[in-house]
Amino acid sequence: MNYYERAKKYRAKKRLGQNFLTDSKCIETILDVSDIKKDDVVVEIGPGLGFVTEQLVKLAKKVYAIEIDEDMVNELYKIDADNLEIIHADILKTDISKFGNNLKVVANIPYYITSPIIAHLLGEADDLDNKNRKSLSQIVLTVQYEVAKRLTANEKSPSKEFGLLSILAQFWSDIEFVQKVPARSFFPAPKVDSAIVKMILKDKPLLELTNYPFFRKVIKACFATRRKNIKNSLINAGFARNSVEKTLKELSINENIRGETLSIIQMGELSERLKDNL
Numbered sequence: 001m002n003y004y005e006r007a008k009k010y011r012a013k014k015r016l017g018q019n020f021l022t023d024s025k026c027i028e029t030i031l032d033v034s035d036i037k038k039d040d041v042v043v044e045i046g047p048g049l050g051f052v053t054e055q056l057v058k059l060a061k062k063v064y065a066i067e068i069d070e071d072m073v074n075e076l077y078k079i080d081a082d083n084l085e086i087i088h089a090d091i092l093k094t095d096i097s098k099f100g101n102n103l104k105v106v107a108n109i110p111y112y113i114t115s116p117i118i119a120h121l122l123g124e125a126d127d128l129d130n131k132n133r134k135s136l137s138q139i140v141l142t143v144q145y146e147v148a149k150r151l152t153a154n155e156k157s158p159s160k161e162f163g164l165l166s167i168l169a170q171f172w173s174d175i176e177f178v179q180k181v182p183a184r185s186f187f188p189a190p191k192v193d194s195a196i197v198k199m200i201l202k203d204k205p206l207l208e209l210t211n212y213p214f215f216r217k218v219i220k221a222c223f224a225t226r227r228k229n230i231k232n233s234l235i236n237a238g239f240a241r242n243s244v245e246k247t248l249k250e251l252s253i254n255e256n257i258r259g260e261t262l263s264i265i266q267m268g269e270l271s272e273r274l275k276d277n278l
């Protein structure tokens with residue numbers, strides 16, 4: 001029986017974001033880019049009916065599959081593999097670090113909680129000691145196409161793509177857009193296309209800063225009021241007008257540009273200088 005026929009037998013629960021990947025080529029791509037070695041410990045998020053899981057167990061030393069839905073869990077138990085541990089839990093309440101170090105995450109994640117899952121895996125920009133992130137070496141995610149675009153965007157990308165999610169992903173990982181996955185590759189087909197992204201976690205954050213919580217405030221300000229210029233965005237966020245004016249001048253940043261036209265590196269410089277000028 002092919003994936004489509006297997007998936008069709010279930011009543012997918014919309015509220016749990018159940019769209020099963022039934023395109024065997026896409027499943028192969030996910031496995032290829034995940035590059036699982038026989039010593040690897042894999043954490044799969046939202047394994048569903050286990051189409052990816054049943055391949056992962058053949059490649060990895062151990063697979064932890066975290067699934068919230070009891071019906072799916074019962075299906076997963078049919079996979080005959082000693083190295084599979086099925087965990088019936090909510091990923092957002094699961095401490096991943098307890099599964100070991102250098103973990104590889106594979107996740108075709110439920111789209112209703114995409115951003116919370118990414119934040120759960122990475123932590124915020126000032127979350128230097130985030131336990132989950134520190135236990136990971138790699139994440140292969142299948143997300144909505146639009147989210148994949150945002151995760152991989154920079155200041156030159158079409159407007160609205162570059163934002164806090166881009167910074168978060170790139171602050172903690174080298175991220176690569178792997179491939180678009182059309183909606184018809186899933187059953188039931190979601191309304192939008194998806195895409196696979198691969199993140200290789202960094203040992204240190206992208207920027208070395210003296211004050212990470214301050215940087216977090218600055219980036220939030222840069223993106224908070226997208227129609228305002230950078231000067232007003234920063235003032236609006238509560239930074240003193242004269243410090244903002246002085247800082248922009250010192251860095252030769254035109255005060256009329258919008259915050260989202262600065263690169264991550266420039267935002268880091270802005271943060272450091274503004275902190276000194278307050």
Ligand code: SAH
Nearest residue numbers: 019020021046047048068069090091108110
């Ligand atoms: N990975 C599978 C299924 C994708 S559908 C495939 O590619 O075919 C998303 C899966 O995530 C569903 O099985 C759903 O039950 C599960 N899920 C939804 N919310 C979850 C949560 N909070 N924690 C863990 N799993 C969750």
